[in-house]
Amino acid sequence: MNLNVAVIGPSDLVDKVVEVGSVFQELNMIPAPYPHEQDTLEVVARVREQGDILLFTGPIPYQLALDSEPGLPMVHVQYSGTTLYKVLFDFYRTQLLEMDGEIRISVDVLLRHELEEQLDELGLVRRQIYVKPYSAGTGHEDLVAFHYELWSQGLVAATVTCVTSVYQQLVELGVPAFRVVPTQSSIRDVLNRALLEGKSLRLSSTQIAIGILNIDHFERVVKEAASDYEVQRKKIILQQILIDFGEETQSLIKWTDSGEVSFITTRGIIEQATRKFEQAPLLLEVMERLQWKASIGIGLGRTANEA
Template identity: 70%
Template sequence: MNMKVAVIGPHDLVDAVLHIGSFFSELSMLPAPYRHERETLEIIENIRDQADILLFTGPIPYQIALAASPGKPMIHVFYSGTALYKVLFDCYRQHVLSFDERLPISVDVLQRNEVEEPLREIGLPIDDIFIKTYASGMGHEEFVAFHYDLWRAGKVTVTVTCVTSVYHRLVELGVPAFRVIPTQSAIRDALNCALLEGKSLRYSSTQIAVGIMNIDNFEQVAKEAASEYDIQRKKIILQQILIDFGEETQSLIKWSDSDEVSFITTRGIIEQVTRKFQDAPLLLEVMERLQWNASIGIGMGRTANEAEGKAREALLKAKTGGGGNCFLIMQDGMVYGPMGSELKLEYSARSENPELISLAKKVGLSVGTINKLISLCRRLGTSRITAAQLAEGFGITLRSARRIMAALEKYEIASIVGEEQPAGRGRPRQIYSLNLEGVDYE
């Protein structure tokens, strides 16, 4: 069965990708053109369920989609300086530019070296070129203003854009504008990436996934119930939720006599229903409808036994700090959780980094805890953290968090740099600065 690739971008670029894609027998192309980049998310919403992979004709719609986490593998066509050759040829052919000592043009999206290197190779001057490289969050208006202001100031005679909507707006404003079109080789490279992504997707999606759900403190819940009938009614609702979940995910549901239920399915299905391990819809439904606290651990593996072992590890993490969480552990030891939480972390329980292993032994913490700490700091966007933030992020008690920070401080991995006063009454919280060399927290 062919991989279905949704091609998202302006009409003419989508057509160009479809033409080259027709030579890829293992890919089925689904056209999804737009008139403006701002339609990207609407387009994705309409085609997401039909596609295995999303391919964007440029970096801007790709970045827009990335921020929305559509839960599908995504690829975009790269724009390189080589694509400038045709634009420059068109400029000279139309007598907009001439071969003299100046090349007064403005270029957007491309990296500086991608513009300058190919021009140097053919002996063209680069001193009068203005470049605005694309960065996440930049929009149509910013690029239009960049080109228009330079042209109005007389600093450029030609504007060169990689963004279709920017090109059309500049033309409306009467600005001499040329549009960079991705080369056929760049489109071919993107399609080859889609092909490889598809093969990887097929392999990974066949991995076995085992999930284990446990009702937290079930004996206590049963004691506090209004009656035994109330418990039985809720068990029937739980069965219905799990039957619906099993039907939706084609899972094998395994009931036990204890307060535990397990299910077996494939990684591909779990990846789909959790939006690439972001959400925990089953846990949310159980807790909302039953008003019971529950924990779920999900494990991946090549065999059912391997996946169940990972699921047991994940369940232990989910129950830490009182439960009510969902964690997932991959075959390679990568941990995701708590899924569905704003403070969801991604970290590896393993490491082959000798410095990290040495640090963990020195401090008396596991490698997984150190990696988890790094992930939390990255999530917070800072290396400065309080024990309260650590407790919330790890789902542990404040006492345990303080113990971890004390161990890090003892070995000069953390140092106290200030205090903050919590809302209401209470003693000030110490702010620690972490010193883990080579780690980027931003």
């Protein structure tokens, strides 16, 4: 079975990733472009059920989604210092910089030490670089202001950004702007990571999951009940809850007279039902509808005994 990869990012980068990914026979590429980074979460909400894994064309939409939906399997294209090579070539091709001149640029998202390494390897020692790495809370306006102020003060001859919307606005402002885009090799790298991540997720999702639901102090609950009819009615309600849960999770369910219920399913299904073990809908429903205190435990393993 192929892995469905939802590709999220600006339309041109999404097309590029989908094109490179077309040679991966085990991957089904699902394009999910957005008009602006601020629309990332809306796109994620739309495609989260379609994709086995979400692939972002850059680190910023990835971080936005990670902060909001930490349980989803996600990867992103790495923007390293090597992506600066093409930008530097564009500098000289457009005659914005001379080969023997000083490089004065502002850069966002990329890390300073990676930039320094690449420039050292190229022998470009005459340079003045201003770097604004991305961090939580950094907005589109912050990045635009960073570049524009440096350029307007004459401190830089050109600006380099990894963010499409920032590039577009800088161009509108008349600022010499260059956009960093991922190389084909970095796209292939992230597609390979997505493939490995997907295989790992599928392997873990087939693990056996065994759950045990226990009505706390069941014997005392029975004794304190107003009547035996009340206990029987609640048992019928409990049985209905378990039937519905079993149907939803395709579980095998075993009920005992001691107030304990066990069920067997797979890890993938139980993770889906509990939103990565962040919620306990079965436990909540039992406690709300029956007014009985209860506890639940779930074990995972490659074998039933291990689980």
